[in-house]
Amino acid sequence: MTEHTKVDHSSDNLDETMPSTPGPTVLEKSKPRSANMAANKVECNACPVLCQITEGRTGACDRWGNVEGVLTRIDPVVLMRRPVGPPASPALSLQAQGQDAGGGVAVQEAPASTELVPETDLFVSGVGSGTTYPDYKPAPFIVASKANGVDMVTVVTEGIFSYCSFKVKIDTDRYLGPEQSNIRHKGEIVGHVTTAEYGSQMLSLGGVHHLTGGSKKEGRITCDVMMALGNKQAVELSIDGGAQLVVQAGKAPIVDGVEEKRMRVGCGSAAIGIFAKQWFGHTDEVVVVDDHITGVLTEHQAGRCLDIPLSGIKMKGRKSTPGRYFQVANPGNGWGGTDISDPLSIIEGFDPEVARPGLRLLITSTTGEHAEYYELDEALQPQRKPMPAPLQKTVDRIGENCEPSLASVLFLGGAGGSLRAGVTENPIWLTNSIKKSLVNVTCGGAPAYIWAGGGITVMVDVLRMPDNSFGYVPTPAIVAPIEFSMRLSDYERLGGHVADVQAMDDVLARANHRIIDWVDAASPWPIAGKPVLG
Structure with missing residues (x-):
């Protein structure tokens, strides 16, 4: 793992057991500086912790680092190749070279020229895109494209979510525990059992009160569990008065050491x-x-x-x-x-x-x-x-007639705060445009269900997202990709940062990135000319 630098102030927010994301490559960001900071450090403003990072090291989240004096997003931004059309050139994938012998950050520079595919065949996801927290400036990527002859724009960022949770649907008739019972990981409460549904037991994990409302240890462990679940990893859980579980998205749950096989046909x-x-x-x-x-x-x-x-x-x-x-x-x-x-x-x-x-x-x-x-x-x-x-x-x-017993993991988060300022100068116009189906919201390219009522509350199946889509910041909070796709004319009307719109060619030329095939063939292409929610 890349060595990270402790924060010179607020160091009590950090912990060596916090999870990390793989890296590295580079996405440049501004180079902030505090008056009392050493010359060989940069201050990261990607979250409220404000790590001061020594050159060649990363911050506490392992997502941002100091590369030759420039604050840099370590992971490559993930672009997805449309499942139709000619294959992209292998030269498009700019892979990381890994760490140097001293534990620092080693990155690969973008080639001087790259064979490009048509811009309509690529989608810039929020995975690895970086953030503009506190979002007083435009989102990291505001990308132009065309769909069915219509000029489109996709606004891409990594949101920092304190108000978020994971809903786990476990298809089994097996008894897991009483409703409202606490769910624990490593002894800390990280969620609760919620109402059973037809043939399934339901868990609610994470949430702002566990992340920030309890002890520091509870917050760190909750963040650990949430990040692992979002990244499709197995997590061990225990239910007060109930079962011991191992759950993993898309896998059969293990209940008290026994792998479940069937979901009941009905009552x-x-x-x-x-x-x-x-x-x-x-x-x-x-x-x-x-x-x-x-x-x-x-x-x-x-x-x-x-x-x-x-x-x-x-x-x-x-x-x-x-x-x-x-x-x-x-x-x-x-x-x-x-x-x-x-x-x-x-x-x-x-x-x-x-x-x-x-x-x-x-x-x-x-x-x-x-x-x-x-x-x-x-x-x-x-x-x-x-x-x-x-x-x-x-x-x-x-x-x-019984379907296989599976655990499904859904990310649920409120896309509020200053994230919206990275999209538009007037956030209520963005919210209203989403409610009117003028804006298509995706998370890592996966279709997001938008909850009714106020705000931008999104829910998405993590299996439809790219691997390792989720990160964290040690406040603690979860970092998740989010994209807003709309017609260029609608973006202009909702007060978007039109001056910062860039072509796909510019993204490919300036940003270290990797291109993967479209993750889920059942998911609609996010840029369809006529965005449809959900």
Whole structure:
């Protein structure tokens, strides 16, 4: 890792365990200087910490360094190549040479001439673009382009987000912990369990109160977790009163040391509705065990519509509507997200006035991972029997209809503060233009959902962003790429910094950069002539 320089003042904000981003190459920035600063240092104004950096070293975030007396963005700005058209020349990728032997910054100069691709085939992302904090001046890149014959502009920057979090959607029926329970990493609280959704458990991680509202250690560790999640790395978490987790974007979650396989097909009632006709004639009763709604075929409306006679089964729990039972067991890691290992434990018995010996009973979970077949004996006690082939086929089909268990990681941040001043002199015009769908907002090129209401609150799937899109500053806060694309005429109307618009050729000539292929083929090209949100 490139050695960094401690801050001459406010050094208590820094910590050697803070995460870092890979580098290096160069993007030049202004050369600020404080009156009491040594001649071989530059002061970095990319965040409020104001590191004073010795020549050949980097600041605390490892993102900015002192290269021959010039404050320099160490990582290359990432450009993305459109998935159509002729391939770009390899000469376009200006890769870093790495560190020198003394731990300093070594960078590669841009070649004198470079074969260029058409500007419409490239998109300048915010990844590695640098910032103009405190944004009293225009964004690092304001790039002109054309789309369908329309003059376009994309304003590119790295936003410093204190007000941000990650929402983690875990597709599993497994119980993770009570709602509102604290989530910890290395003993520090970094988030909480939020409301479960259909077939998924939801976590909220990070946020301004954990970053800045607690102890310095809590803030540092929260920042560490957030940056790792955003950069698609695995993170270990523990839930108070619940499970131990390993989550990683796009990977199956590991719950209490076991990798999850399936997301449930639906609740117990939904499973009854889906498979009732397939069970008809092959069994007399079906119980689908679920933590939330356990279904009973013969009482359920689907069973009544098929004229399946009642079985006389008596279930534990609280009866809701016919054939739907709540709270048959406690949440857990057993059958259907409950704490049971014996499915008969949720059955109180059978009504002798209705049930009969030989009655056939299938009990299955909502994923099909657990299933047993029983027949009632003369005392109306269920006796386990081999699973008949037609019923095994339906159990297999339940599993077939379960999607793979995955963890999805969504970045949620408020693009406020002075970031907007880097786009326009009048930020409310930018906000209003976004709400009117005149401006397309992306994060690392990935489409961003804009939340309703005031402000510019963006949400984006990190899997659709380039690798290592997220950084940090040791205030602490998360650094994330953001781009605003619009028609040139609209940019002029919203009071944009039109005088600072530059051609793609100029970006390629002056900025060290690397070009990657478009990350997600399903993502629309951000510069479409007619920007559409989300």
